[in-house]
Amino acid sequence: MVSAAGKLRQLLRDPDRIIVCPGVYDGFTARIALQAGFDTLYMTGAGTAASVLGMPDLGVLTLNEMRGNAEMIANLDRSVPLIADADTGFGGSLMIHRTVTEYIRSGVAALHLEDQPTTKRCGHLRNKQIINEDEFLSRISAAVNARAQSGGDIVLIARTDALEPLGYDNALQRLKRAIALGADVAFLEGVTSKEQAKQVCEDLSPTPVLFNAVLGGVSPYLSVQEARDLGFRIMIFPGLALSAVYEALNAEVKHLKGTGTTPVRAGGPRELFNVLGLEQAMQIDAAAGGKLYEKGF
Numbered sequence: 684m685v686s687a688a689g690k691l692r693q694l695l696r697d698p699d700r701i702i703v704c705p706g707v708y709d710g711f712t713a714r715i716a717l718q719a720g721f722d723t724l725y726m727t728g729a730g731t732a733a734s735v736l737g738m739p740d741l742g743v744l745t746l747n748e749m750r751g752n753a754e755m756i757a758n759l760d761r762s763v764p765l766i767a768d769a770d771t772g773f774g775g776s777l778m779i780h781r782t783v784t785e786y787i788r789s790g791v792a793a794l795h796l797e798d799q800p801t802t803k804r805c806g807h808l809r810n811k812q813i814i815n816e817d818e819f820l821s822r823i824s825a826a827v828n829a830r831a832q833s834g835g836d837i838v839l840i841a842r843t844d845a846l847e848p849l850g851y852d853n854a855l856q857r858l859k860r861a862i863a864l865g866a867d868v869a870f871l872e873g874v875t876s877k878e879q880a881k882q883v884c885e886d887l888s889p890t891p892v893l894f895n896a897v898l899g900g901v902s903p904y905l906s907v908q909e910a911r912d913l914g915f916r917i918m919i920f921p922g923l924a925l926s927a928v929y930e931a932l933n934a935e936v937k938h939l940k941g942t943g944t945t946p947v948r949a950g951g952p953r954e955l956f957n958v959l960g961l962e963q964a965m966q967i968d969a970a971a972g973g974k975l976y977e978k979g980f
């Protein structure tokens with residue numbers, strides 16, 4: 684069986700293709716994206732912090748929390764590769780070794796590692812701090828070595844947040860050196876214009892470059908087609924599910940609080956459970972000779 688990373692590598696081999704990954708952060712949002720037919724997913728750290736901890740994206744998640752969430756999402760449908768956030772790698776070289784090894788064991792197809800200190804913040808917030816280049820490259824080396832020693836595979840995405848504090852040339856150099864060490868994909872966080880977007884894809888060619896579509900963030904709005912035309916090979920939408928849930932639920936709780944009523948809906952719990960695999964659950968029981976669900980629900 685081809686590994687999750689192997690599947691993602693196959694998709695990356697087609698130079699005309701852009702891999703589109705809706706950002707999900709739990710089983711439910713992942714199932715909704717899978718049902719819509721996406722063939723790759725992205726697990727957002729910001730969304731994981733929000734859903735697991737009820738906290739903002741400020742480097743408070745531990746490896747176990749992030750890895751556990753990624754493992755659950757990656758294994759809902761193992762034919763769909765999951766790209767997962769690994770923030771700063773959660774510590775020094777030994778921790779990064781452990782992070783990469785455990786993400787591989789968990790069935791994650793790709794992870795991104797960045798050059799912020801462990802007291803990081805979302806890349807689209809202001810006044811970011813940055814670790815020095817040698818430290819960043821040592822993170823990347825630790826990841827590359829861990830992959831080689833694991834006997835498995837994972838696509839390594841080097842992310843730099845150096846653009847805002849240090850400028851384009853410095854950020855580009857970090858990415859080039861990370862690629863030379865064995866990173867497979869480059870991620871320039873917080874691209875500020877379409878010209879810069881095109882430039883980074885050209886400057887790093889033929890290495891695939893990822894575009895982080897944070898709606899309302901510092902980067903220009905790009906459609907999938909525009910991102911592809913600019914040269915990007917992967918596009919993630921980290922805030923997609925978070926914003927949709929926030930807007931929809933915010934309106935509903937306010938409505939309930941204000942009026943004491945909720946909207947009347949056609950679909951009940953069965954429709955939601957169908958998205959979550961009700962049919963497969965029935966089949967599993969029937970295949971084992973069970974009669975629990977033979978009359979349906």
Ligand SMILES: C[C@](O)(C(=O)O)[C@H](CC(=O)O)C(=O)O
Pocket residue numbers: 706726727728729730740768804805806807895897921922
């Ligand atoms: C991609 C990202 O790391 C994430 O956690 O999903 C965030 C996105 C966000 O906070 O909206 C980032 O860009 O830093």
